[in-house]
Amino acid sequence: MVSYARMKNPKALIALDMIDSRLDKALEFGADYAWNPSKIDVVEEIMKMTEGYGCDVYIEATGHPSSVTQGLSMIRKLGRFVEFSVFSEPTTVDWSIIGDRKELDVLGAHLSPYAYPFVIEHIAKGTLKTDGIVTRMLPIEEWEKAFDLAGGKEGDLKVAIKF
Known part of the structure; x- marks a missing residue:
């Protein structure tokens, strides 16, 4: 996602994650x-960096409710909030932030089949970086372990199953 976002030439691209x-x-x-929200106040840093304005675009890709409220706090008025996650629990927000206070453009997104040709082409060209994304490859016989590790509990980014 970061590699693709870089292709759009943002003035500043900031990644947030709890794992260093x-x-x-x-x-x-x-x-x-690249900031860890457990170590610094990322909303405060964004506001300092933008002189209180806020970020233009916030892409939520964690599936954690706190990331939604965090994004709504740091995005600027008339900004764009992109939801790119699957949640395991309901998430509630103050809708007046979206409408009345900030007039946000809220988009839902998912990885559709139409994205694959672009991704395959750019991985082949080397314009979408992937080195080190698959951090572990397990045989099909260890599928349960692979699914367990895919949650990131041992720091894996992506776990692949080899047939």
Whole structure:
């Protein structure tokens, strides 16, 4: 996602993650800044960086409710909020932030089959970086372990199953 976002030439690309090794990968793939919300107040940093204005675009890709409220706090008035996650629990927000206070453009997104040709082409060209994304490959016989590790509990980014 960071590699693709870099292709859009943002003025500043900021990646947020709770796992530092993922932040290192984000910097490698083109992020200008990589911050851990458990270590710094990311909303405060965004507001400092933008002189109180807020970020133009916030892409929520964690599936955690706190990331939604975090994004709504740091996005600017008339900004764009992109939801790119699957949630395991309901998420509630103050809708007046979206409508009345900030007049946000809220988009839902998912990885559709129409995205694959672009992704395959750019991985082949080397314009979408993927080095090190698959951090573990397990045989099909260990599918249960693969699914368990895919949650990231041991720091894996992506776990692949080999047939």
